[in-house]
Amino acid sequence: MKSYSLLLFVLLSSLYCSTSSALTSKAFIQCLNAHYSEDSTPISQVIYTPKNSSYTSVLEFSIQDLRFNDPSRTKPLVIVTPVRESQIQTVLYCAKKHKIQIRIRGGGHDFEGLSYSSTSPIQFVMIDMLNLRSVDVDVANGTAWVGSGANLGELYYRIAEKSSTYGFPGGVWVTVGTGGFLSGGGYGTLKRKYGLGADNVLDARFIDVNGRILDRESMGEDLFWAIRGGIASNFGVVIAWKLKLVAVPEIVTIFGVKRTLEQNGTELLHKWQTIAPQLDRDLYLRAEIITVTQDGIRTV
Numbered sequence: 001m002k003s004y005s006l007l008l009f010v011l012l013s014s015l016y017c018s019t020s021s022a023l024t025s026k027a028f029i030q031c032l033n034a035h036y037s038e039d040s041t042p043i044s045q046v047i048y049t050p051k052n053s054s055y056t057s058v059l060e061f062s063i064q065d066l067r068f069n070d071p072s073r074t075k076p077l078v079i080v081t082p083v084r085e086s087q088i089q090t091v092l093y094c095a096k097k098h099k100i101q102i103r104i105r106g107g108g109h110d111f112e113g114l115s116y117s118s119t120s121p122i123q124f125v126m127i128d129m130l131n132l133r134s135v136d137v138d139v140a141n142g143t144a145w146v147g148s149g150a151n152l153g154e155l156y157y158r159i160a161e162k163s164s165t166y167g168f169p170g171g172v173w174v175t176v177g178t179g180g181f182l183s184g185g186g187y188g189t190l191k192r193k194y195g196l197g198a199d200n201v202l203d204a205r206f207i208d209v210n211g212r213i214l215d216r217e218s219m220g221e222d223l224f225w226a227i228r229g230g231i232a233s234n235f236g237v238v239i240a241w242k243l244k245l246v247a248v249p250e251i252v253t254i255f256g257v258k259r260t261l262e263q264n265g266t267e268l269l270h271k272w273q274t275i276a277p278q279l280d281r282d283l284y285l286r287a288e289i290i291t292v293t294q295d296g297i298r299t300v
Contacts, residue, residue, distance in 0.1 A: 031093075038086055046080055048078070058081065058128065061108075062177075064109050074117060076125060077123045080125065085239055089213075091127055092237070106179035107176045129149035129179060133150035133154060143202060143242060143243060148237075148241070151177050152171055152178060155243075156174065164250045168245055169187070179232070183229070200243055201241055201242065203215055206223075206238050208235065209235075260300065261300050262294075
């Protein structure tokens with residue numbers, strides 16, 4: 001009898017959660033439609049729920065690690081892919097009104113898949129920035145405005161289109177989103193000379209939890225400091241970043257040295273740790289430790 005009662009409880013709980021999610025989703029979408037008044041791009045065109053045929057393709061579009069797409073993980077109640085700032089403002093208003101958590105996705109590279117899934121049964125809305133990915137490079141002033149939806153590869157490409165002697169201290173993986181990279185304190189191969197990517201942010205266009213659009217001056221230096229390394233989504237939504245471009249040579253030399261433990265790899269790594277801090281800042285050395293099979297024997 002106890003087993004039947006337990007089964008009935010589980011079924012009723014699942015039914016309640018499903019019904020609750022459906023009601024919350026419906027109320028949230030009604031709120032979006034009621035409070036978004038611009039006719040040029042109806043907000044209904046950028047809303048996706050599990051009932052939409054495009055929901056899965058939009059969700060999986062930029063997932064880099066399929067482990068986090070496991071059916072056991074909670075997925076977004078609603079996905080919004082805004083094309084206008086006003087749509088983001090409306091999402092923030094309605095999420096606040098209905099007490100729904102918001103998660104923001106740029107490149108989908110976060111190591112725990114937290115921007116688009118959860119291990120707990122919480123209800124959340126995902127704002128996917130994929131449509132806000134413009135990159136405007138100003139060579140004359142050595143700056144660039146980049147949308148939070150653009151990835152690092154797009155940023156590098158647009159800079160290279162305009163100049164062979166400008167670059168940006170971004171990361172190695174070109175599919176990483178600029179929004180997450182900058183707000184999370186990301187670093188790359190130019191860090192010894194130019195620091196973190198966040199160190200080279202001059203300004204930002206930011207929407208706070210109350211829907212106000214702010215720049216560096218109006219948000220103040222404390223908040224501007226926080227969004228550059230303190231995860232911007234803790235405070236609001238960054239729409240775009242103004243970056244300081246850095247000088248780079250037209251020709252760069254790259255080389256690699258491979259050594260196993262049997263080939264004095266340990267000694268080489270120790271030597272690298274000793275001399276690396278003393279080297280010229282124009283030289284970047286990176287050590288990777290991986291397992292390999294050599295002559296049928298696994299080694300490092």
